[in-house]
Amino acid sequence: MGYAEGILEPKMDFLMNVFQSQDMFVKALLKATQLLGSSLEKTLKPSLAFWEGWGFSRMELLSFLWVHPVVLTCTSLMPAQMELIHKIDAPKERKMYKYILSMVSLSRVQTLEAKIENLKLCGLSAEEIWQLFGASPLVLYLFKENVREKMNFLVNNKELPANYVVKHPRILTASLEKTLRPRFLVW
Incomplete structure (x- = not known):
């Protein structure tokens, strides 16, 4: 058995066990x-235990x-990330949490903070922003320019x-050109 086989084989066995099928x-x-490239003992196993x-x-x-396999390399959250999670204040029992x-x-x-500042510039208070994120976390993925254009x-x-938008958060995830403008024209 070569050097690479001795290192890769246990790692591949572990990953196969995590993903449960060869296809995945x-x-x-x-x-x-x-x-x-991640260490089995220092990264992959601790990450699985962390999640x-x-x-x-x-x-x-x-x-x-399945959607984000790279998260298997994450073994902890930074204090600033933990603070953001606590501010969103979603109940831990909900799947949304x-x-x-x-x-x-x-x-x-830094990206999340820029998105928060963008929503403040659009006229939302800090409390409304946390309610919005708790109701629809997909807003965290939207581009600042996209949100600004829809809010405008x-x-x-x-x-x-x-x-x-706090009461109707899905409106921020709808297409401006295909959904919002045509519906408001009819309305």
């Missing part, structure tokens, strides 16, 4: 090749890893209050 294992490696410690069952973790946790863990704190359309063109 191969797709995960294509999305996140850094999994093979299970947050309450992710194997099936929940598997569906999360795990979704918020995973999204914040995948994002840079809703507030300036349609004269809706800025906090309208």
